[in-house]
Amino acid sequence: MNYKCAKEVLGNVSSDNLLKEMRDVWNACVNEEYFLKPFSYEGFKNHMITNPHFDFDFVYLAYDEDKLVGYSIGIVRSGCKGNPNCSGYFNSICVLKEYRNQGIGNELLKMMEEGLKEDGHSAVYASYFLPSTYSWYIPNTDKHDHPCTPGIRVNSREYLFLLNNGYQPITFQHAFHLNLSDYVYPESINEILERNKKDGITIELYDKDKHSGLEEFYADVKAPDFEKCIRSNLELEHPYPFLVVSDNGKVKGWTGAFWNEESGRGHFDGIIISESLRGRGLGKALFASLAYYSKQNGAKFMTFYTGWDNHARYVYMGAGFKIAQTFAIMKKVLK
Numbered sequence: 001m002n003y004k005c006a007k008e009v010l011g012n013v014s015s016d017n018l019l020k021e022m023r024d025v026w027n028a029c030v031n032e033e034y035f036l037k038p039f040s041y042e043g044f045k046n047h048m049i050t051n052p053h054f055d056f057d058f059v060y061l062a063y064d065e066d067k068l069v070g071y072s073i074g075i076v077r078s079g080c081k082g083n084p085n086c087s088g089y090f091n092s093i094c095v096l097k098e099y100r101n102q103g104i105g106n107e108l109l110k111m112m113e114e115g116l117k118e119d120g121h122s123a124v125y126a127s128y129f130l131p132s133t134y135s136w137y138i139p140n141t142d143k144h145d146h147p148c149t150p151g152i153r154v155n156s157r158e159y160l161f162l163l164n165n166g167y168q169p170i171t172f173q174h175a176f177h178l179n180l181s182d183y184v185y186p187e188s189i190n191e192i193l194e195r196n197k198k199d200g201i202t203i204e205l206y207d208k209d210k211h212s213g214l215e216e217f218y219a220d221v222k223a224p225d226f227e228k229c230i231r232s233n234l235e236l237e238h239p240y241p242f243l244v245v246s247d248n249g250k251v252k253g254w255t256g257a258f259w260n261e262e263s264g265r266g267h268f269d270g271i272i273i274s275e276s277l278r279g280r281g282l283g284k285a286l287f288a289s290l291a292y293y294s295k296q297n298g299a300k301f302m303t304f305y306t307g308w309d310n311h312a313r314y315v316y317m318g319a320g321f322k323i324a325q326t327f328a329i330m331k332k333v334l335k
């Protein structure tokens with residue numbers, strides 16, 4: 001077996017051809033089961049090249065003579081190259097089935113770790129970062145998909161491989177799924193809405209002429225990712241509709257903008273309620289309203305993640321969502 005860093009072969013092979021070979025290995029691996037999605041050549045190339053953090057310097061290859069039989073990809077965020085204060089990231093590793101159990105995966109992983117170490121990084125994470133860009137199918141569904149994986153699929157071959165190579169799970173994310181044709185808006189939500197209405201608290205579609213206090217809401221909930229979602233939606237020429245909890249006209253809760261993806265997935269950014277209004281059933285009511293609107297809007301299913309210990313899981317499970325997959329965020333200290 002011949003092992004090389006991609007930068008060594010790029011003089012002889014064009015990056016297009018190398019990416020084509022890598023995509024063949026990727027597809028052969030993922031087509032073994034119904035989970036990660038295969039790529040077209042163009043799709044794989046775009047996936048790598050358009051990612052500002054992808055760099056062939058951290059791609060390692062295993063050849064049997066001239067045949068590419070496996071690869072590993074490490075990632076260093078752009079701007080972090082050579083910076084010992086930044087961690088490296090594990091992106092992916094694939095070895096063709098007929099070449100497994102010969103130590104090739106271990107060698108490719110070791111090369112990736114050595115490469116990151118030489119660049120000055122003292123830890124490697126298998127987490128949200130680039131792995132999150134691989135989309136996957138919810139098992140036992142008709143192509144219900146989710147656009148990213150937040151970490152390593154628990155109990156997969158890859159998970160056990162990383163565990164056995166010294167990676168530790170540091171936290172978990174649950175992926176939730178519901179086929180919206182099974183969704184029934186619970187009667188009990190109307191009681192919650194009635195109760196809150198008496199205090200002037202309602203759940204409504206956001207209307208800039210009617211609702212105010214978004215800046216105060218951002219400052220109150222301190223959730224920069226959600227703030228970014230709301231702001232970028234409102235900057236669109238035609239913002240997508242979204243729901244808010246209105247406390248006498250002041251925004252005190254939000255659930256992400258809704259639109260349908262091509263696959264039929266009802267998009268979901270997240271849900272948040274100001275602390276002063278938590279525990280009044282509004283989380284449940286807001287989420288039920290979102291699922292209802294998404295279904296009315298033609299969405300076939302919904303998928304999203306949340307941290308394994310986030311209380312929001314009570315809201316999701318209460319609405320009938322099931323955990324379809326758990327992902328581990330893993331870390332290894334490079335010695």
Ligand SMILES: CC(C)(COP(=O)(O)OP(=O)(O)OC[C@H]1O[C@@H](n2cnc3c(N)ncnc32)[C@H](O)[C@@H]1OP(=O)(O)O)[C@@H](O)C(=O)NCCC(=O)NCCS
Nearest residue numbers: 270271272273278279280281282283284306311312314315
């Ligand atoms: C998640 C969140 C929206 C829930 O809002 P809420 O209005 O307090 O929730 P509700 O009052 O509707 O409660 C819904 C269920 O969750 C349970 N729950 C909510 N917070 C809980 C907590 N801290 N501990 C235990 N259970 C909790 C409630 O008991 C209820 O279950 P029940 O109907 O079986 O009694 C709110 O906590 C929040 O904004 N969190 C921060 C943002 C976040 O993490 N969002 C999720 C990521 S997408």
